[in-house]
Amino acid sequence: MKLPQRGRSAAAILDELDAMQADDVDWKSGRAFSLAYYPGPDAYALGSEACARFQSSNGLNTAAFPSLRRMQADVVAMMADLLHGGAEAAGFMTSGGTESILLAVKAARGRGRERGIEAPEMVLPTSAHAAFEKAAAYFGVKAVRVPVRDDFRADPRAMADAVTPDTVLLVGSAPQYPQGVVDPIADIAAIALERGVSCHVDACMGGVTLPMLERLGHPIPPFDLRVPGVTSISVDLHKYGYAAKGASVLLHRNKELRKHQTFVTDNWLGGLYGSSGILGTKSGGPIAGAWAVMTYLGEDGYLRLTREARAATEALLAGLRAIPGLRVLAEPDATLLSFTCDDPSLDAFAIGDALGKRGWVVDQQKPPPSLHGTVNAVHGKVIPEFLATLREVVDEQRGRGATAAQQAYGTVE
Numbered sequence: 001m002k003l004p005q006r007g008r009s010a011a012a013i014l015d016e017l018d019a020m021q022a023d024d025v026d027w028k029s030g031r032a033f034s035l036a037y038y039p040g041p042d043a044y045a046l047g048s049e050a051c052a053r054f055q056s057s058n059g060l061n062t063a064a065f066p067s068l069r070r071m072q073a074d075v076v077a078m079m080a081d082l083l084h085g086g087a088e089a090a091g092f093m094t095s096g097g098t099e100s101i102l103l104a105v106k107a108a109r110g111r112g113r114e115r116g117i118e119a120p121e122m123v124l125p126t127s128a129h130a131a132f133e134k135a136a137a138y139f140g141v142k143a144v145r146v147p148v149r150d151d152f153r154a155d156p157r158a159m160a161d162a163v164t165p166d167t168v169l170l171v172g173s174a175p176q177y178p179q180g181v182v183d184p185i186a187d188i189a190a191i192a193l194e195r196g197v198s199c200h201v202d203a204c205m206g207g208v209t210l211p212m213l214e215r216l217g218h219p220i221p222p223f224d225l226r227v228p229g230v231t232s233i234s235v236d237l238h239k240y241g242y243a244a245k246g247a248s249v250l251l252h253r254n255k256e257l258r259k260h261q262t263f264v265t266d267n268w269l270g271g272l273y274g275s276s277g278i279l280g281t282k283s284g285g286p287i288a289g290a291w292a293v294m295t296y297l298g299e300d301g302y303l304r305l306t307r308e309a310r311a312a313t314e315a316l317l318a319g320l321r322a323i324p325g326l327r328v329l330a331e332p333d334a335t336l337l338s339f340t341c342d343d344p345s346l347d348a349f350a351i352g353d354a355l356g357k358r359g360w361v362v363d364q365q366k367p368p369p370s371l372h373g374t375v376n377a378v379h380g381k382v383i384p385e386f387l388a389t390l391r392e393v394v395d396e397q398r399g400r401g402a403t404a405a406q407q408a409y410g411t412v413e
Ligand SMILES: Cc1ncc(COP(=O)(O)O)c(C=O)c1O
Pocket: 096, 097, 098, 099, 101, 129, 131, 173, 175, 176, 177, 202, 204, 205, 236
């Protein structure tokens, strides 16, 4: 497309935008077990309006936008409270889980440098998110991956064995993405404490859900800043905070640890420049969107959404277990799960593709080849319909031996 010679009418543009969305997955109707989260029409509309009002305010300089400073401080304080950070906890909002993880790794590297470590390493289970590999590549930190146990949880003993004098960071997830289980954070953090290195908890998925599940009476292993040795924790508001995309929080145990996240220079003709994250200019929209949705929903709203998401997860689990040839990989601790095929004539990726053709998006992953469901409140209405489609697809494919290559979780083109 070339820039149009003459501008077009707003009405024509909005019509075309609607038309373009026609082929997108219908996530507000619960067709995406991945990528998008729907809190219902009221909270969604409020989040959109708040984002729109602050879309061109610039979070780079909150001295010029005290509104953003206040909203960011409020959002961070609300999360610090939910994650038991106490008065010492300090953090910033970021653009998402990946940025929070990048900055957690950068912070650990900075802390390691103070101890003279120039070839830093981090020890993490094979289940920790791909964003840690990105951080390793961007920041020159060696990623030492340690196999998970048979229950897909991190293996703290094996992690302890992988620690070297160059280790700056240990990682655990709450829950990890691939099978939805919470790592033994207390054991991982104890190793970090003993060795005097950082411990990051990736609660991008569970940072809101797990505190709510705990309040609802589910047994949740300790995973947050209550655990001695945890130095930072990430939580994505654009996931189970049900806020607009571009909102995450990286929380450190204290300001001293947070200082390694930020960047300051005066080595150019523009003078003193400081930023809290990877981005320079950043839209105030996601900050206002998160603030609005969090304060609109409140604890009551999150309890309701979490109850609905967990009930949908349990209904999906029961349905999957009733389909011969499929096997759920692990009992999920929160609202994420994955399943594989035990029947050799079935192929997880071929099933995933067939579901895709019927308008359902489920992530495909390996090893082992499996399908992944990120279940949110909106799925409460659609589990029976999804299971009926899945049964149909499995019955069609059983005995036929169809296979397919994995569809990637992200895109590069
Ligand atoms: C456990 C976990 N950490 C980090 C991320 C990365 O988050 P984002 O895609 O917002 O960058 C994800 C994304 O699904 C995740 O599941």
